[in-house]
Amino acid sequence: MIPQSSLRPAPRVTPAPHLSHAERTAFAREVARLAVRSLHAELCLYPKPGLVSPVDSGSHDDMDAGTFMRSMFSLRHYFRKICLAGWDGAPFAQLKQLGIAAETAMLKATSGINTHRGAIFSLGMLCATAGRARAQGTPMTPAALRAAMLIRWGEELAMHAAPAGAAPSNGLRVAAQYAVSGAREEGALGLPSVFEVGLPAMLASRERGATVTEERVDTLYTLMAHISDSNIYHRAGPHGAQIVREHAQHFLAQGGTANLNWLAHAVDSHRTFVRHRLSPGGAADLLAACCLVQSIAAMDKP
Ligand SMILES: CC(C)(COP(=O)(O)OP(=O)(O)OC[C@H]1O[C@@H](n2cnc3c(N)ncnc32)[C@H](O[C@H]2O[C@H](COP(=O)(O)OP(=O)(O)OP(=O)(O)O)[C@@H](O)[C@H]2O)[C@@H]1O)[C@@H](O)C(=O)NCCC(=O)NCCS
Ligand SMILES: Nc1ncnc2[nH]cnc12
Secondary structure (H helix, E strand, O other): OOOHHHHOOOOOOOOHHHOOHHHHHHHHHHHHHHHHHHHHHHHHOOOOOOOOOOOOOOOOOOOOHHHHHHHHHHOHHHHHHHHHHHHOOOOHHHHHHHHHHHHHHHHHHOOOOOOOHHHHHHHHHHHHHHHHHHHHOOOOOHHHHHHHHHHHHHHHHHHHHOOOOOOOOHHHHHHHHHOOOOHHHHHHOOOHHHHHHHHHHHHHHHHOOOOHHHHHHHHHHHHHHHOOOHHHHHHHHHHHHHHHHHHHHHHHHOOHHHOOOHHHHHHHHHHHHHHHOOOOHHHHHHHHHHHHHHHHHHHOOO
16 A cells, blocks of 8 residues: 555656756666666665576576666667656556567567566656656655656556556466456556565665675565565466575574674575475565666755
8 A cells, every 4th residue: 555645746856848858868767778778686685585687697597687788778769758758747658559569679689588577667657757747847755756757657557557458467366366466556656665665675785885786686586575476476376486485584583684694594595496396476576676766866855
């Protein structure tokens, strides 16, 4: 449930007409750069249980870091275009067309491998939201961004979560079989796992003086402990989901990266996940989304 206060429009600070065409273009280009950087930050993080990194391919035998780099490169224009569409207040149907074209570009770049389907959706919505917020002159704090997303697209995102006649997908199959939510519900609720789970964890680690790597590792494990990752259910059912949750909870209960042995613990869970072929791709996408919200919010700071 989203607190009503977070749905209130944020105060206007810079009226849109003051921004020139050149500023609009430069803003969208910068947001796209930050989106790609966020995906890159997620890819480069190690250790990440079961996930692909430059160190190894985790639980995957069909992709490696190079596949992700090609995918990322194919998405840079998409993030710029969807930011501009958001700036113009485009309806969700138009964002969806851009998302579908981006999926096609991703699959072409990876020879048919699904690397970033979830990220195309969540980071795409965040880029659109950043454009919308800047056009309206609202501040770009995490709370104001979430409110801007829900005010403009909340209703349409809710309809997207209950699709009549949508093409079958792993996420929809899992939702029907195990009654668990996934990327669509995340979108409909304004990415609660990002704003209410991931970002607070990132901030808490930062406040205790963690390094950037440590704060991202803590965020990933916190997300794994909280979300229903449709990739995990698709590959390993509720038993796999239980392994993921228990590992993540155990890691966090030991202090996360504040524990002096955190690296050994994380490498250990990476090995366990690989043994069970578990890959929390949904949590990885949401980590990238947290990195993106942080860097969009930092654009507003002098
Ligand atoms: C709304 C869509 C994301 C479609 O979602 P749907 O529910 O239909 O399911 P999927 O097609 O299965 O895609 C969902 C992807 O979202 C990620 N995800 C999973 N759980 C969550 C969660 N709880 N919250 C947020 N995100 C979540 C996940 O993506 C990542 O994992 C993928 C890699 O997984 P992997 O297991 O290796 O690969 P597969 O090939 O899928 O399986 P194997 O057979 O190999 O085992 C990778 O994509 C990561 O990104 C899920 O995969 C959206 O796609 C949609 O509606 N698209 C249309 C375009 C659109 O509307 N755009 C809107 C404007 S932006
Ligand atoms: N690093 C990663 N490894 C596997 N699946 C992912 N989905 C998103 N990021 C991923």
